[in-house]
Amino acid sequence: MKKKRTEFILHLISEVAHFILDADPSRMVISLHQEEDGLHLSLFDDKQRSEEELATIRKALEHQDRPELAGYYGSMAGYDMLGAARLDLIGWQIKAATVRDSGSGTQIDLWLGGDRFDPEKFSLYKT
Amino acid sequence: MEREEKRLYGIMEMLLAGFFIAGVASQGPAGVWAGLIEIQLHPARLLNDFTLIGGEGAALVNAAFIAALGLLLVRVSKVRLSGPTVSAVFTIFGFGLFGKTFFNVLPIVAGVAISARIAGKSFGEYILMALFGTTLGPLITALAFETGFPMVPALLLSVAGGVAVGILLPPVAMVMLRMHQGFSLYNIGLTGGFIGVFGASLLVASGKSLPSVLIWNTGPSLLFVYLIPVVSTVLIFTGLISKPVRYLKDFAAIMRMSGRLPSDFMSTQSIRGSLCNMGVVGLLTWGYVLLVGGDFNGPVLGGIFTAIGFGAFGKHPKNGWPVMLGVVAACLIFGKDLAAPGPILAALFSLTLAPLAGEFGWIIGIIAGFLHLVMVERTGAWHLGVNLYNNGFAGGLTATLIVSVIEWYRSTHETAARR
Numbered sequence: 001m002k003k004k005r006t007e008f009i010l011h012l013i014s015e016v017a018h019f020i021l022d023a024d025p026s027r028m029v030i031s032l033h034q035e036e037d038g039l040h041l042s043l044f045d046d047k048q049r050s051e052e053e054l055a056t057i058r059k060a061l062e063h064q065d066r067p068e069l070a071g072y073y074g075s076m077a078g079y080d081m082l083g084a085a086r087l088d089l090i091g092w093q094i095k096a097a098t099v100r101d102s103g104s105g106t107q108i109d110l111w112l113g114g115d116r117f118d119p120e121k122f123s124l125y126k127t
Numbered sequence: 128m129e130r131e132e133k134r135l136y137g138i139m140e141m142l143l144a145g146f147f148i149a150g151v152a153s154q155g156p157a158g159v160w161a162g163l164i165e166i167q168l169h170p171a172r173l174l175n176d177f178t179l180i181g182g183e184g185a186a187l188v189n190a191a192f193i194a195a196l197g198l199l200l201v202r203v204s205k206v207r208l209s210g211p212t213v214s215a216v217f218t219i220f221g222f223g224l225f226g227k228t229f230f231n232v233l234p235i236v237a238g239v240a241i242s243a244r245i246a247g248k249s250f251g252e253y254i255l256m257a258l259f260g261t262t263l264g265p266l267i268t269a270l271a272f273e274t275g276f277p278m279v280p281a282l283l284l285s286v287a288g289g290v291a292v293g294i295l296l297p298p299v300a301m302v303m304l305r306m307h308q309g310f311s312l313y314n315i316g317l318t319g320g321f322i323g324v325f326g327a328s329l330l331v332a333s334g335k336s337l338p339s340v341l342i343w344n345t346g347p348s349l350l351f352v353y354l355i356p357v358v359s360t361v362l363i364f365t366g367l368i369s370k371p372v373r374y375l376k377d378f379a380a381i382m383r384m385s386g387r388l389p390s391d392f393m394s395t396q397s398i399r400g401s402l403c404n405m406g407v408v409g410l411l412t413w414g415y416v417l418l419v420g421g422d423f424n425g426p427v428l429g430g431i432f433t434a435i436g437f438g439a440f441g442k443h444p445k446n447g448w449p450v451m452l453g454v455v456a457a458c459l460i461f462g463k464d465l466a467a468p469g470p471i472l473a474a475l476f477s478l479t480l481a482p483l484a485g486e487f488g489w490i491i492g493i494i495a496g497f498l499h500l501v502m503v504e505r506t507g508a509w510h511l512g513v514n515l516y517n518n519g520f521a522g523g524l525t526a527t528l529i530v531s532v533i534e535w536y537r538s539t540h541e542t543a544a545r546r
Contacts (some may be wrong), residue, residue: 068206071243071252071307073389075301081454082308082534 008112011078012041012090016108019057019085020045025105030103038095038113046105054099057108060087061097131398135208138365138402139198139216142358146191146220153350154184163189171226171265172340172512174468176425178224179344186425190223192417193232197275198260200236204251210391210401210440215258218361221429222261226515230271231264234286236285246297249524253297260515261316263289266326266513273333287435288326295322302525309388310486311526312441313479316519323510323520330511337511339380342425343468348443352423354432359409368404378407385485386441392429393439407436408447412475419465419474426468430475442478446485446492452478453496461501476518480526487533500523 013030020028025045033040049057070092091097096111110115128136151159160186169180177186197219201212219227239257243250250257271285300318311317330337367374377400381392392401412431421427436443454474455465463470477499484492503521514520 066207066250067252068204068211068254069389069391071248072255072297072301073304076309076388078303079305079308082530082537 006047007112008093009039009041010087012093012110012112013043013091014078015085015087016110019087020047020108022085023047027105038111041110041112043108043110044102044105047100049106054101054106057087057099057106058097059090059117061094061099061110064092066092132208135213135393135398136198136202138362139208139213143191143195143198144363146187146194149350149354150187150191152184153348154182158182159184162186165227165423167230168272169268171228171231171268171338171515172273172337173265173507173515174225174341174426174512176225176342176344178347178351178425179342183348183363184226189228190220193223193227193229193261194220194360196229196232197513198256200254202466204249204254206251207394209393209398211255211389212258213393213401214433214436214440215255217431219258221432221436222515224425224429224432226429227264228260228268231267231285231289232261234267234289235260235263235293235296237459238290239296240293241290242297244293244343245294253256256297256300256315257293259313260293260300260319262315262319262516262519263296263323263326265290265325265515266292268435269330269337269511273337274330292322292326304388306530307523307526308530310482310530311479311519311523312386312388312437312482313476313516313519313522314388316514316516317523319514319516320506320510320520320523323514327511327513337513339508340512343422343426345422347423347515348473351428354428355409355413355423355435359406359413359435361406362402362409363406365405366399366406370399374403375486375527376400378403382443382445384443385445385482387441387482387486388441390441390482391439392441392443401439404437404443407444408438409435411444412478415474416471421466421471421472426472427475430472434475434478437478438540442481446481447478449484449489449492450480450496450499453477453493453498454500455496456493457497457500463500469504470500473503473518476516477501477522479519479522483486483526483529491529491533495525495529498528 018041027046029044031042041109060090074093094110094112098101100107162181162481166177166181166185166189168448194216197216197236201208202405239253239260240250243253267285267289271281274281299322300315303317304314329421377396380396381404383389412434416427425459454477458465458470478500483495499522502525503518506521507517
């Protein structure tokens with residue numbers, strides 16, 4: 001189970017990192033906070049994005065209950081290097097996501113977990 | 128369930144009911160019943176046109192029944208009826224005219240359900256692989272009716288073989304996706320071909336030869352000639368009946384998408400815009416067959432219905448024309464008849480490579496279509512026709528080749544530029 005979770009996290013990091021690196025940032029930070037029934041992944045970069053661009057990212061990462069896509073096409077997340085990164089491959093597989101302007105760039109937060117998992121416990125700006 | 132999704136269910140149910148009624152009306156209930164039995168017990172490898180084996184009416188009813196089963200599975204699994212599932216139901220319907228039967232699809236679906244259980248997933252997470260995975264139905268009927276074994280052991284072997292194939296499909300399908308990175312729409316065709324090659328090799332190694340087959344109806348009725356324009360018109364009408372300007376804009380937006388897997392047009396744009404796209408794709412592919420003088424039989428209608436279905440999940444006129452043109456170019460250069468079975472099916476099913484044109488431009492699309500034609504004429508023999516999506520197999524190989532070259536070129540070109 002641990003190996004499966006590790007692989008899954010790696011694919012998520014890879015897909016979102018691909019997206020961030022496509023914009024050629026000077027800095028990128030990835031932070032992971034993990035507990036037994038959930039995890040919180042935060043990615044920061046130093047790229048200023050317009051509200052429209054942030055809305056596009058939010059839409060791509062918007063949680064959608066699409067098990068038929070997550071179970072099959074979701075396996076492509078983190079693998080495909082040709083073409084643009086596809087954040088919607090992640091959107092079906094996560095519990096929640098937020099995208100905000102951090103002041104010095106963009107912050108993307110992803111929460112994953114089971115049904116008991118409460119993303120409210122896992123926010124960097126609350127710690 | 129949202130209102131638009133309910134409406135979509137209504138449209139699908141209406142179409143399937145229409146096909147059923149048309150089938151019974153054209154052949155009569157007794158004729159359809161006898162034809163259906165004939166179809167279930169007949170080998171189903173490429174190319175067995177069910178309109179000749181059981182009659183056009185029986186073929187339509189067979190296709191409508193198994194498509195209805197697919198729709199029921201979607202409903203029961205509580206997954207969304209949207210681009211991917213709509214394309215699956217239309218594909219099942221199309222191939223129900225020349226290869227899929229109740230007998231040969233059920234073991235595979237059962238096998239995928241077992242595979243989901245093993246992986247700790249719900250059936251809904253694997254439903255697309257179950258629905259599309261019925262491409263290997265002919266392997267089940269080959270084991271049952273073409274190996275020469277006594278009836279009971281043959282039936283048990285065929286069911287066991289189908290379940291085994293179903294269990295293997297999901298892990299292989301997910302790896303195959305990574306090969307072409309979503310640039311071939313019929314990924315299960317590539318998967319089925321890959322598994323089919325092993326299955327066929329086992330059969331040959333055990334001394335069971337499976338000769339090639341070509342049962343092709345060259346005299347379809349007016350029902351089959353005009354079925355597609357009627358269905359396409361219904362789709363366009365239901366798409367544009369209210370707020371036509373808005374949904375035409377959605378149709379235009381669909382044509383700006385590359386179509387790379389997984390492009391759910393119904394979810395990213397709108398259901399109605401997608402219905403319009405599906406209808407237009409149907410009319411254009413029907414027009415192509417008419418233009419080249421093709422036969423509107425089971426396999427050809429199967430190709431058109433598959434194209435229509437994927438009009439909700441990756442294909443549109445703008446990314447489709449280059450690959451079809453590539454197939455036409457290859458046929459003209461190599462002196463092939465555009466209306467012959469191989470070339471006409473290659474043209475219709477080459478649309479699996481539409482995302483290549485959508486992403487990389489029309490020149491790459493033409494090259495892809497060209498290579499697809501030469502590949503598809505070889506790949507059928509590798510799996511002895513047990514993989515119905517043979518064009519998907521050839522398309523997946525073609526896409527993998529093109530994608531690997533483009534990826535290599537871009538990465539080395541970038542490295543050189545940085546130096």
